[in-house]
Amino acid sequence: MIYPIVKYGDSVLDKPAATVTVFDEELKKFIEDMFESMYAAHGVGLAAPQIGVSKQIAVIDCSFKEDPAAKMVIINPEIVKKEGRQTHSEGCLSLPDFRENVTRAMKCTVRAQDAKGTWFEAEGEELLARAMQHETDHLNGKLFISHVSALKRDLIKRKIKKLQKLGEW
DSSP: OOOOOOOTTOGGGSSOOBOOOOOSHHHHHHHHHHHHHHHHTTOSEEEGGGGTOOBSEEEEOTTTTSOGGGOEEEEEEEEEEEESOEEEEEEOTTSTTOEEEEEEOSEEEEEEEOTTSOEEEEEEEHHHHHHHHHHHHHHTTOOGGGGSOHHHHHHHHHHHHHHHHTTOO
C-alpha cells in the first residue's frame, strides 16, 4: 500500500514520535508499505510521521532499489556518534520542491532496533550518514529546515503560506 506523504504544516511532523514496543507481522507489513511509499515518492529515506503515523520507524535506501542489501530499517533510533562535517543540498518529501544546503556529520553511528526488535549499531558515511541523521530528526519532530538560517527558514515558510492560500499545498 502506498501512503500519501504528509506535507509541512501537519502537526504530526512537529512532535517526537512514539516508541515502538510491538514487533509483529503488522509492523513488518507497515515497513514494506513504507518502502513502497518512499519509492513511489522518489525518496531515499522516509520516516513514519511523514505518512501520518507517529511512531519511531524510518526506512532508508540510498541505492534507490539498485542494491537490496542497502535497504535499512531503523526503529527507535538514537545517533550515538558523529564525525566530521559535510554540507550538501538537502530536500525532504514533506517539503516538496524546497532544497537548501545543510551541514551534517560526514559519518554517524546509529543505535536502533530492526523489524524483529533486535538492537544493532550501523555506521554510515556521506549520503547514508545524511539520511540517517535526516530521518532520525523526523522521528524527533525536527525538519531539515531547522538546520538552515532563520532568514532562509522564514522565506520557505512564507512561500508555503502563499501556496496554502492558493490551495496548492
